[in-house]
Amino acid sequence: MNRLSFSWKVLMVVILCACPFALLGQDSAPGPEKSAYQNSLHYTSCGLEFWYSKEHGGLERITGIPFTQLSCNNCHVRSCDSCHAKLVNGKTSYTTAAAKSEAACEHCHDDDNQKAARLNPESPDVDVHFARGMKCMDCHSAREIHGDGILYDSLQSPGAMDARCENCHQDLSRCPSSKVHHGKLGCGACHIRERSSCINCHFDTKVAENKSVSLPLQNALFLVNRNGVVTTAALHTFVYQNKTMIVFAPAFAHLITKQGRKCGDCHGTEAVQDLLKGSFRLAIWDKTQLKNRGGVIPIVEGYNWDLPFLNYVQGQWIPAEKPTPPVINYSGYAKPITREQLEKLVQPHQNQISSPNHGLRPAK
Numbered sequence: 001m002n003r004l005s006f007s008w009k010v011l012m013v014v015i016l017c018a019c020p021f022a023l024l025g026q027d028s029a030p031g032p033e034k035s036a037y038q039n040s041l042h043y044t045s046c047g048l049e050f051w052y053s054k055e056h057g058g059l060e061r062i063t064g065i066p067f068t069q070l071s072c073n074n075c076h077v078r079s080c081d082s083c084h085a086k087l088v089n090g091k092t093s094y095t096t097a098a099a100k101s102e103a104a105c106e107h108c109h110d111d112d113n114q115k116a117a118r119l120n121p122e123s124p125d126v127d128v129h130f131a132r133g134m135k136c137m138d139c140h141s142a143r144e145i146h147g148d149g150i151l152y153d154s155l156q157s158p159g160a161m162d163a164r165c166e167n168c169h170q171d172l173s174r175c176p177s178s179k180v181h182h183g184k185l186g187c188g189a190c191h192i193r194e195r196s197s198c199i200n201c202h203f204d205t206k207v208a209e210n211k212s213v214s215l216p217l218q219n220a221l222f223l224v225n226r227n228g229v230v231t232t233a234a235l236h237t238f239v240y241q242n243k244t245m246i247v248f249a250p251a252f253a254h255l256i257t258k259q260g261r262k263c264g265d266c267h268g269t270e271a272v273q274d275l276l277k278g279s280f281r282l283a284i285w286d287k288t289q290l291k292n293r294g295g296v297i298p299i300v301e302g303y304n305w306d307l308p309f310l311n312y313v314q315g316q317w318i319p320a321e322k323p324t325p326p327v328i329n330y331s332g333y334a335k336p337i338t339r340e341q342l343e344k345l346v347q348p349h350q351n352q353i354s355s356p357n358h359g360l361r362p363a364k
Contacts, residue, residue, distance in 0.1 A: 040147025042077040047154030062243040139163040156332045186231035190260035195253045202312040203240035219294035225335040249331035301336035
């Protein structure tokens with residue numbers, strides 16, 4: 001699968017997720033004529049509209065294009081048939097087996113890592129859960145899929161999702177990192193191997209040709225605060241008619257490793273030292289290619305990221321001439337890493353481990 005296409009899918013699902021109005025003119029509260037499923041995120045795909053909207057800081061601020069005019073507003077599961085129908089003697093019947101087979105999920109939520117796990121479950125590059133044969137519904141609930149009658153703004157909304165690491169890994173006291181960080185560091189911050197991010201999602205091309213083009217960042221994993229916990233995030237930049245935006249959003253990836261990161265992967269690194277000094281540069285455009293810093297990178301409040309912005313012209317990336325200063329958008333209820341947190345990260349990791357009062361703690 002084309003990585004850029006995958007990045008766009010991830011972006012649209014994770015970064016542009018939710019809506020204050022149900023599609024097709026439905027009310028915010030379900031009426032008696034509506035089923036619970038008609039208010040589910042699978043049916044409404046509300047998240048896309050919510051995070052795109054200018055009211056919630058989204059891309060509409062620089063595009064001025066209503067969500068209803070975008071092709072991505074057609075991403076819905078309108079009928080039970082999409083996941084549950086099967087033919088028996090030429091007639092349609094319904095079964096949960098079809099929905100649990102993974103094919104129904106992969107039709108929309110295409111995941112190369114899951115496919116790779118089926119081909120080579122022993123590979124260290126595949127998600128540890130997929131390698132052991134786990135399926136989507138081993139973690140996700142029927143309530144998430146079918147809805148519960150509540151019209152959630154997005155999958156990021158409190159109560160929308162049931163899947164969480166603690167459902168199975170209940171005894172986090174056995175995890176030294178959980179002790180040191182006093183439960184304020186999300187599991188994924190240590191156990192997610194990577195998370196797709198990209199530079200220059202070229203919205204002009206998306207609007208004019210319905211084609212997604214962008215440049216992937218290599219080996220970079222970002223951190224933000226969300227709901228009192230430090231968690232993994234994605235970074236995406238957008239260009240539309242020389243107007244620019246940088247979006248930071250919490251993001252989960254099904255690329256879980258059994259072994260977590262070492263303390264030195266986050267603490268006392270060159271990246272955090274450069275961020276504290278204000279000399280960190282995430283990416284540059286080197287004539288014909290994008291080059292970027294890798295590793296774990298905290299998204300620090302108020303930082304000038306000084307990122308390159310380019311236009312896509314006749315199949316070529318061309319530096320934008322005098323683009324507008326980027327609009328910064330913290331999506332998905334994310335908050336940046338504070339200066340205080342960054343200063344704790346700069347300290348050598350041995351000091352962090354030795355003292356129970358140290359560690360990366362999100363702002364309250």
